[in-house]
Amino acid sequence: MENLKKDIRALSKQELNEFFVSQGDKSFRGSQVYNWLWNKATYNFEDMTNLSKETRQMLEDNFVINHIEVDEMQRSKDGTIKNAVKLHDGFTVESVLIPTLSRTTACVSSQVGCSLDCKFCATAKLKRMRNLNADEIFDQVVAIDKESRLYNGIPLSNIVFMGMGEPLMNYKNVLKSVEKITSPDGLGMSPKRITLSTSGVPKMIKKLADDDVKFHLAVSLHSAIDEIRTQIMPFNAKFPLADLKDSLLYWYEKTGKSVTYEYIVWKGINDTQEDISALVKFCQLIPCKVNIIEYNPIDDGQFQQGSDDAVAKHVNALEANHITVTLRHSRGKDIDAACGQLANKINA
Template sequence: MKNSKKDIRALSKKELQDFFVSHGDKSFRGSQVYDWLWNKATYNFEDMTNLSKETRQMLMDNFVINNIEVDQMQRSKDGTIKNAVKLHDGFTVESVLIPTMSRTTACVSSQVGCSLDCKFCATAKLKRLRNLNADEIFDQVVAIDKESKLYNGIPLSNIVYMGMGEPLMNYNNVLKSIEKITSPEGLGMSPRRITLSTSGVPKMIKKLADDEVKFHLAVSLHSAIDEIRTQIMPFNAKFPLADLRESLVYWYEKTGKSVTYEYIVWNGINDREEDIRALVEFCKAIPCKVNIIEYNPIDDGQFQQGTDVAVAKYMNALEANHITVTLRHSRGKDIDAACGQLANKMKV
């Protein structure tokens, strides 16, 4: 039998206040409950100790808290932690804690599976089963923050929406989760410490700009030639590079924020001189930086890491054109926690 109780975290603060007024109580009770849910990240009504037993029982009679549970945690030899996160309906997603000397970063998922079809990514093979709710994304951050404090002795410092799923195809829930994470009534993190990574949905990038978001934007690019990009990221046929470029120019004009391009060099796919020239030209559209990322295999062998020589050519060409470029080595590869590997060994 389906549970008829409503998920209390689907209610706004005003709706919680109205609920208590409709039950003959004061509206500030709603504010108290809201604080327990979002500031203290409490998952049990019994733990809301500034409420009477009768009030807590009323909440239990009417609502549920559909919180996530860390079903399995793996620790890499480099300190990276990967969580298999079980959702209330039995689906599983993955999130990652990446500790470095200067920061601790949470990599969170936004979908069960993915709406897009990038051929080099394990998550894309699952297809999209459903979007995550805002509270399910929020819970991943809470869990990783606790783990960072436990194992590293420091709180979480940064968040990237770079786990399973395409964040811009779950726009409303992603932005609502960021609002809860950054609000003083929530976790109080600065939006400047949050990066949303997208494969590039031009219409939604423009919407981000129109909504005047304060967080950073990264684009998973991997080729600046339409024919090549469509081969490795087939959705590019619907969202070609000209449209992506236009949306990024719009983003910069509206927000004044530069963009980070994530780029993997593959042997025999995008390692030619013309590939390098195309990326340099694409980067000239707006202020940006390029992260060249080490490739993480997903077992089918179709994609192989480009040679050191090819990577060096990319970096030299970008630097010669005064474009900031960084070479990033992957973390957590031994537990399939690196970029593109999430869901590699997971069954949903």
């Protein structure tokens, strides 16, 4: 039965070479297949045209390629595209293509649902059903690259791990997907064009530093006061700001790389002078920049965008302390494709 066959993309290049030797063939056949799978992103053995028909049939008899399918694609009036991505076992995640004049960015998911419980995020309302495999993350990038070429006439330029799920709670598969995306044997993208966004898992931030990753790190901060951050991001009780600070110091000492903080200003929650002072102090820990993000409502009304005046006070205080700050305006809100809105509403 097909579902008992092994997914061929779970094999390394060496394991593919060894498989072909075990079949009485030359080991380089494994490298040829690996190239079809990861460099050409081929999902069909029949398309591997430099292999004999007999070899292709042998692969068909022994393996499957459990690739994703774009089940539904929505286009925003601002050009943003949201994909409902169907996985081989019937689960669905969402990924987003964000085009601007200077770049096209893929926002990819790393989990079905999420391990964490941020109150302002629609994905957090779904329980974590499973981690995505590396190939499922890779496939999201391939699909968005094709869409970017089709609709914008240019290839994908950047990738952000800011879709559904907490990437550091799926560490092994996320890093394996980055390896496939950046390797010359894979898509060959520069790791400098990739940003991993985490809600802040101190132990795993330190592991990123130890593993000498070359991509950028962003932290979804939203408050530099423990009591407030725990109210809006309850997991902060387990991973408090002191531990987060310690891990970020470690990150900077090991890598020499700055960090981006993502921050939403909410009315009546984190919009006071005390909040601003705490944020400025936190940002003075290591070199950083701050993205102040527009809030995207998720229906329950508990959170409301802070006033223009409150946002301006944050920006002015950061700039006065020589901290780079950018105001980010959301894209794709009309199709629920903006930050914090990904929740598979089509399957609800």
